[in-house]
Amino acid sequence: MADDPFRFDDTAVGQEPTFETYGCKVFHESPETPDKLRPDVVIEREFKNGELTAPDGRKIKFWGFVDSKSPDPVFRQPVYPSPPMRVRVGQVVHTHLKAGKGPHTIHHHGILPTTFNDGVGHVSFEAGEYTYQWRPHKPGTNLYHCHRNTVLHFEMGMVGLIIVDPKLKGRGWLSDDGPEYHAEQAWVADDMDPRWHEFSHNDGLCGEDVGLNRFEPKYFLLSGVFNNRTTTDPRAVATVPAGKTLLIRLLNASYSVLRVTIGVDAEVHAVDGSQLGQHAWNRPFTIKANQPFDLTTAQRRALLIKPTQRGEINAKMEFLHWITGKIQDNGRGVVRTKIVVT
């Protein structure tokens, strides 16, 4: 219907997908947002190309979302990973996507909106421009990413953190009922296969074998820092005063099984986007110092660390191959970082 601002009939919501529109020629639209409310927060995300220089000097292309209206100039340029979103429970949020040549989508992973606002093309549409509407009902650590040709677009860097703070107390509390934290560090682990970074957006979509089933990473990063600098770069190194509580928001954004070892006891207070101990069926638990634990792709953990003495605590992340279980790149797939206790 031409006068339908939501264009449902031009998407998989109103039109039965065929084999072709399911994968190769997914619905591409720029509709109005249904059931649109006045937002409390508007988040801008625009597609941009970026380039990183690897430790060996190699230039690696990436794709990112930039925040064209960010007060922080860093986020007005492409960064890897994409800029975090930070909102509070109960806020009506509008994420305004401009896909550029596109199309792209934004899936707010861990956020639970309607289908039209969930950013998956084959059950709705891929967008040139669209405003995704959501209102988080619980605090937590989530992520957003492009869900077009996801295998490639997620790897290319179109991914960032979503942090939802509690409604009343905001930053510094995991929920309005506690616990409190005094310092905060995001650890976003990622790996890169440079072969993939030469692809263009639609490669592989319509039947050609481009080898997107084979992922052979050569570079390993933590929060955008290559692993030659993760013990010194402040984007990767956590800092907390002795006697205070550090919150680590840990996300595996790699295509490896991430084996994490931290040299201090860590209390797990949230898994994925859900806090533990809010209901009778679960509770927080402790991972003992130097006890390895695994995260598969897109899993999150909120870890509380309460160091009592000044010094440095080591942390290690090993990127394991999803079939062999061996450390990637002949044993080189390791990120080391630390927690500095002041």
Add this chain to the structure above:
Amino acid sequence: MERRQFLKLGAAAAAAGTLSPAMAEVAGPRDVPNRIIRSGRLDLTITPYEYPMVDGNLVYVNLFEIVGESFLNIGRRGLHPVIWAMEGDTLDIRITNKDSRPHAFAVTGVPPISGEPIPPGGTRPYSFKVPPPGSYIYHDPYNYPVNRILGLNGALIVLPSFDTTTPPPGSSPIPYNRTQQTAQVQALFDALGHSKFPGNKWVPELPADEHHPRDVVWLTSEIDAGLARRVADGAEVDGSVWKSSFTPNYFTLSGVSGFDTARHEELDDDKFAYAGLIEPEGYEGQPTMLRCLNAGLCTHSLHIHGNDIYELTGTNPAGAVVVSDNILALDVWAMPPMARKDMLLPFVRPLDAPVWPPNDEPFPMRYVMHCHCEMSNTAGGGNYPQGMVTHWEMLGTYKDYLKSKGLL
């Protein structure tokens, strides 16, 4: 793109699909097949096929089939058939090997039944007592893991018998027996139907007027078409070589991929009906069990949209089902090789939609489930999302459900 039909190989062709009497119960050719709870004797065959992948490529596979219940095209119950059984019953499974190589049969968590392989053309009985409630993988352990990965795997789902689960007064039914039960699983199932989970309780049996299953099996596996071709061409591929060189290029959910994992109108009747066994459907407040089993060699990272789901069970080193005493709400759950996890999809409204029920946006809501280690969402090296993906469908609110039943 040409989507080819199924080819049977060699002598096996003669055994092709007759309808079982049970199929007559199915209302229409596109309806979801009814669940059959097995006990006593069950005849299975092991048969090689050239089987069409979602992109039309023919790939060599071996499949278990229930005698008399397979369809030529894809099989309603015939493809990776799910064996539903009651705890404590005895299953007497007779396996006939229609392949030219030896095969065997095993069930995770069940003591080895026989170490003897089944020779080509031979039949062997495997009789065992059905283990406690939960999800198990039956498979061919011969030439590990080659035969299993060629396709010889399936799910055994065990239901509790009534006398071990009759809930104490005031508490709700759970899908486990009282020995396995934890306070936490009981607390979660008791909460269903109340404020956090408006709608129905979990029900052990579907109401008579409902057809869509509230208990689905998501059996993951992978196919390396090149290695499979070498086996088809007569090479003896050693299991250790297989594991080190395994480069899968097709990724399956209960034997199918991508477009074929959900009920798309374009699918033929058999595929459409089969997809109904994978794709959960219901109204708000109809909690559904997701039986997740990984028969493959990759560690998968399954992710669901629309609802957080609850991890109810895992397994211990002996393979026994262990009901969790710390039930996590997750949107991603790790599935290493041979992992078996029962998850509960609560079918609550999408909790971050600010307008509910929606005024502009129509039902059904559709939410995908896919492996987030996204190489598994390819077919033939590309073709995203023709891999390990499906979706679940919310038909309406709980009020709509009550209206549909004439209760409002």
